Amino acid sequence: MSDKVDALFSSVEHTAPRESAAAITQNRRLLKVAIVLNILGLPCWTSVPGAALTVWVWTTLDTEVARIQAGEYSDSDAEKLMKLRGQASATLMFCVLCLGVQIALLSTPFYGRLWGSISMALNHLWQGG
Numbered sequence: 001m002s003d004k005v006d007a008l009f010s011s012v013e014h015t016a017p018r019e020s021a022a023a024i025t026q027n028r029r030l031l032k033v034a035i036v037l038n039i040l041g042l043p044c045w046t047s048v049p050g051a052a053l054t055v056w057v058w059t060t061l062d063t064e065v066a067r068i069q070a071g072e073y074s075d076s077d078a079e080k081l082m083k084l085r086g087q088a089s090a091t092l093m094f095c096v097l098c099l100g101v102q103i104a105l106l107s108t109p110f111y112g113r114l115w116g117s118i119s120m121a122l123n124h125l126w127q128g129g
Helices: 002-009 021-044 047-069 075-106 110-128
Strands: none
Touching: 021 047, 021 075, 047 075, 075 110
């Protein structure tokens, strides 16, 4: 207890490195969900939510980089976070690519044909079974 009081009132700041395992796991999972949304976004219109989720993860990791530069993380955690930030940047570029492909597909009859054939197949299965 007295160590905590001394640390509270001392002029030297003693901070333990932050635990980042939860942040790394959460951001890695969110990034995987964003990638799935971006891939499914081409036929199913989920590219925009995937892009928003990717930007959110990238922004969150950007604040973590500021904490890394302040020395709040251990070296191994900082390395993991920087690697994850690189993956988030690559996923962000993938989002832009998917959105570009989706824009190109919108200028063709692709979606009408795709969803029309799926609708016909479902209608055939519904009436046949």
